Amino acid sequence: MQLAFGQFDNRELNKVMPIPKDTKIGVGSFIIQENFTVAIQDTSNKRIYNATTRFIRRLSNETGVFLNHGFPLTITENKPSLHISYDRIGELKLFEDESYNLEVTNQSIKLHAVTDIGVLRGLETLYQLLNFETNHFYIPSIKIIDAPRFPWRGLMIDVARHFQPVDVLKRNLDAMSAVKLNVFHWHLTDDQGFRVESKTHPKLHELGSDGQYYTQQQIKEVISYAGDKGIRVIPEFDVPGHATAILTAYPEIASKNESYTIERNAGIFDPTLDPTNEKTYEVLSDLFEEMTQLFPDEYVHIGGDENEGKHWSENDDIKEFMNKKGFSSNHELQTHFNIRLQEILKKYGKKMIGWEEIMSPEIDKSAIIHSWKGVNEGLPAGESLIKATEMGYKTILSNGYYIDLMLPVEEHYAVDPVPYDNVLTKEQEDMILGGEATMWSELVTPLTIDSRIWPRTAAIAERFWSPKEVSDVENMKMRLHNVSLELEKLGTMHLRNREVILRNITKTEDITAISELTKVCEPLKLYSRNKGGTEYQTYSPFTLFADACTTDAKDAKEFEKLVDELINQPENKKIRIRLNQYLHKWNLLSSSLEGFDNPIINEIKPISENLSQISSILSMSLKNNNLSTNQEETLKEYIERAKKPVADVELVVIVSFERLMIHLKNYSKVAHK
């Protein structure tokens, strides 16, 4: 049968994300047995050889089947189980063909693509189709014709605020490829660090990184690793603002004559390159000459965001320069700087991409505008995106995909790179290349970064790849849960590292109770966790309760649904029982945690105490179908108290408690009339 959009609740697609463009499920299935073989047309194509070897290994690990053949064979073999072919070797560039056709029957599997990169995409889909019965694993009979909706599907990782070693990047690249993302945007420099070895200007990494930088060999290693997975690597050198680390090495190109040290806080800072100083362009030209040789992609990201130009306005020479040039705003001066930068990049054969602030009519239209403002400024999402297309720029969207803000997955999933109800022409729409999830790292370390990226980024990846009509949130969440378990097998730490943090909190192996608490708590959202950017320094501990919590707290979400259901069916016993099971569990939590006694866990105890007290009253009230005025008053007091953040988390289930309280109040009146 062919699936209509919205019909993705078929069991066979329960692990598939992003959903393919066109899917027909047939009858029967291909059963995975020891004699499973994979044949490729050319074992000298390392990308395909490695990808198929990985596929074979994953298949065996997932199924426990001891395969006879651990490596791909050539296509001359008789009747391989999986036959892989492609027309040509793909290039790692914008607009490269990533489409593929996949056909699974009871007898064999055929995967064909225009490019070998398309083969990689198809292999991931095939792996996601793997399913099981009691006695065997199988892949369902299916026909898939697939291609991405957008050509630019990225994840940005900020390695400046907290350095992320190569192995963190590699495991995230593995996960990216599993959900068909194709751009790794590497935010390499910021106020808190310059993270690339520069051989021409070694002071940059020597003085600007606390020794935490990538050697050029490591950069090459990451690029090669990404390429092996069909992922482009776009480096970002953020200038002229966000430049404290650069100025720590080269104070002579600053806009203010002072000495600089690496920034330890988070926020927007004043240190800015001097766009009127020729030395600035000499350094940048040298640097880009070196870096453009290191990074093969056609595009280089120059940042350009959040420069308030305070030091420009304070500098008489710069003001004079502006007068001479007739610039009436710092933005014009920055545009001047950007034009110079664009020329430098052009000299080295590169195109520019920059955050939306670089947009200005004078900038050559080869530049890509990276739209990011909105959500936090109260602006309509994608305003700059639309403007960019109007002005003739290609553009990508990150506004709405700020995964560091710890928002629920459905909020990101609801954002489309092409704004809803837009009045864009077809030409304008085509200029929207896609988007990027952005993992800013002020509040994450290698221990926690995966749990901020995954699994939510898989849902964003679906938004970038799948047809617009794929938008059923409940179905997405169900699949996301399964995908999450698959991602960790590729190496992501988003699940397992939670346990490590919890053991650090209890100082024992016993994390049963504290683990329950993480299911109803979430880290503070938006920018409320690190107010003013100075509560945490880069060297502060990120091994505490807030770091073990994630968005979309499981029990809180399920309880919320149950409360909804109860309001609709107040007499439904099953719902009442399930609500009470939660309340009962939470009621006991406080005493379960009592046995632990150290400064870290003691800080959290108020949360569990509130939770237990509220649960106790609600449970009683639910049982008696009555909420007395006294109970109500007490509850209100507890709930108010529980709304206050503790240890940088919020007890998110509190909203449902409030709704349940009101319901019980109203309903008990009705019931007792």
Place this chain on the structure above:
Amino acid sequence: MQLAFGQFDNRELNKVMPIPKDTKIGVGSFIIQENFTVAIQDTSNKRIYNATTRFIRRLSNETGVFLNHGFPLTITENKPSLHISYDRIGELKLFEDESYNLEVTNQSIKLHAVTDIGVLRGLETLYQLLNFETNHFYIPSIKIIDAPRFPWRGLMIDVARHFQPVDVLKRNLDAMSAVKLNVFHWHLTDDQGFRVESKTHPKLHELGSDGQYYTQQQIKEVISYAGDKGIRVIPEFDVPGHATAILTAYPEIASKNESYTIERNAGIFDPTLDPTNEKTYEVLSDLFEEMTQLFPDEYVHIGGDENEGKHWSENDDIKEFMNKKGFSSNHELQTHFNIRLQEILKKYGKKMIGWEEIMSPEIDKSAIIHSWKGVNEGLPAGESLIKATEMGYKTILSNGYYIDLMLPVEEHYAVDPVPYDNVLTKEQEDMILGGEATMWSELVTPLTIDSRIWPRTAAIAERFWSPKEVSDVENMKMRLHNVSLELEKLGTMHLRNREVILRNITKTEDITAISELTKVCEPLKLYSRNKGGTEYQTYSPFTLFADACTTDAKDAKEFEKLVDELINQPENKKIRIRLNQYLHKWNLLSSSLEGFDNPIINEIKPISENLSQISSILSMSLKNNNLSTNQEETLKEYIERAKKPVADVELVVIVSFERLMIHLKNYSKVAHK
């Protein structure tokens, strides 16, 4: 107070391993607060700067204290909390001074050492002393004078049978340094792979590694990383046997004229270099010239083990060569080969170390003999070790430290590098340099290797560092449990990856029941898991139940103790209650697992069914203080069935079940008389 040996049950030493040479615990403690600072004499010594920065970060992560200073200061600072000094920079070589003195008072902490390497050792002890009360973390008042018992304290990792990427090595180096190991023995080549990039002979890694090798840059990176932690790196190139991967690249230097392919099974194989072929020495001379430049340590391990010389005996030319030289055994021919090798190494300024088979009077006494045979050959432990000292060789011990054999930690802990009841002279004893735990990787992958190395290797490290008299097994186990939790904070995966495997087995996030089962099961021991070396290929799945199980299964060990106690105090109610709690838990396990239904978990169900059935009868019998003949017969049948390995694990609690059954039988007779 000064602790006498054996008195290590002081709470303040609960996380300390290895136990220092000399410890005096004082009164009071140093409390960790925000103003904690560390001062070092010279911030330009990167090893110390990095180590102290790591220390500060770990201190903050462990305590949750937001320190004001995230980096070390110089010693000119006023009254630092921790004052670090050393007399000179240490060298990474055998016999380097690693001693240190540590003094903690209520007011300050002082760490002094002869070398900066000694400082590293002292910092680890200091970190292990960190403890807590309800409201604060502290370090107890203490005076420690410490130095290692043996200068060679190693861990060997075999990266040939299963390749272990750089990040696996790095996290294990971190853990090694935490327990004061100082030699990383890198088993780089074997029949299953040649894992180093060779620029002079690229065919070695190109044809001999399936693309899984370290680039020379990565080798340098690992050596530098190890050096930063005061760890020497000894490379091993195993010749003339264990050489299939080399011969895959260079069949022309084989002893048998045939083509070779990388070995996929485990075991001892025939492919052997031809020691009568000058080309062999040309290749090896080139290779060692290249590799000795890459690896700075004075020693190079040349393997030399398990060469049966079958292809030598089959080759007429080789036999003729032996006749000419007057060699009457293959061993003499191998000695000829080793002498040539030793000369080559000498030319490049290196000394030779080799497995005990290299021992022969003709070998220059600068060589170190690596003793390994014993346990599995039924030989007395350390036989070759003693012989080596008699013959005038320095020697190290690995027999007894084969951690891949999945033996209980106390077995390794009981083995001393200096054999008990020996008749060694003082000079001979001094020639015993220490030992190495050996992590052979036939049955481990990056996912599981940590759980085979840790925590047991920490106990072996204590054997190598601490005074011989430190030997209380129960106290060691208590500390080991705590150390295990500390090691994972450095990055080891031995605890968290178990969960990943269990989720792969249940195919859900729910691993509560299956996790219980891992606490009574252990992987098959010695060489019984992979009989004949052909059950598993290098590409077989290692993501199954046996891979989630480890030695020293927690509940089985505790149940064993309880049964002991019951036998001593048959009427003790508390013991009976605790036994019954276990039996009750296990009785329910089978039905808890029923809900899971896939081929992997279905294979394990017989284990839980046996466990539940046996527990049910024992529980009833324990309650009634009676074991009927029928019950006994049934039990015996179940126990016999449960003794058979399933899915490559043994239900280790079965031994205690049998003892409990016999006790109940005998005791019920007594009680009912």
